[in-house]
Amino acid sequence: MLQSHRKICVYCGSSRGEDSVYADAAKELGKEIAGNSNTLVYGGARIGLMGILADTVLAEGGRVFGVIPNNLAELEIAHDGLSELFLCEDMHARKKKMSELSDGFIAMPGGLGTLEELFEIWTWAQLGIHSNPIGIFNVNRYFDPMIFFIEKAVSAGFIRPGHTSSLIIEEQPKNLIRLINSGKYETVKKVPDERD
Ligand code: AMP
Secondary structure (H helix, E strand, O other): OOHHHOEEEEEOOOOOOOOHHHHHHHHHHHHHHHHOOOEEEEOOEOOHHHHHHHHHHHHOOOEEEEEEEHHHHHOOOEOOOOOEEEEEOOHHHHHHHHHHHOOEEEEOOOOHHHHHHHHHHHHHHHOOOOOOOEEEEOHHHOOHHHHHHHHHHHHOOOOOHHHOOOOEEEOOHHHHHHHHHHOOOOOOOOOOOOOO
């Protein structure tokens, strides 16, 4: 596989956020994805940062795959201008399909859905289900309190250091896309041992 043709799954808000810095960042990331010939894989909606990101990649001539459950598509929040829209049964099937389609993952600011998706794909890396790079686009230092908490979980002995060190945390989309395109998720597999 040509590294520059990685399909990158982006998890982000179905809201725009209060500050325009988040929408601007979604546009910047979209330009980097299209400019590096990466395909965007995302949740298929036309609302919030999700819609802004997809619209930017398309406007820049890039390819966008959306994955959306039937009931959300019926609520008319599905984007109707994507390169491909995959309909699926439910949210679980959606996350599985998004991960199967993708060779790398990025979380940018969002709410519960975004956080859930990030933690799930990170858990799957820990279990050896995939070895694709995972990045956090830390716009406006949005994720700092979460990173602080994760460091607490490491020092408290609930997350192994090896499971956090491979996360790519970046404030510049150019750096983030470059690192995602060059990397893989390297981790020690979580097998129970005497420390557990
Ligand atoms: P949130 O961060 O809560 O706004 O949820 C957005 C993220 O979760 C996206 O990456 C989607 O894949 C997924 N998601 C959860 N709920 C929705 C929804 N109602 N519409 C679109 N995407 C959603």
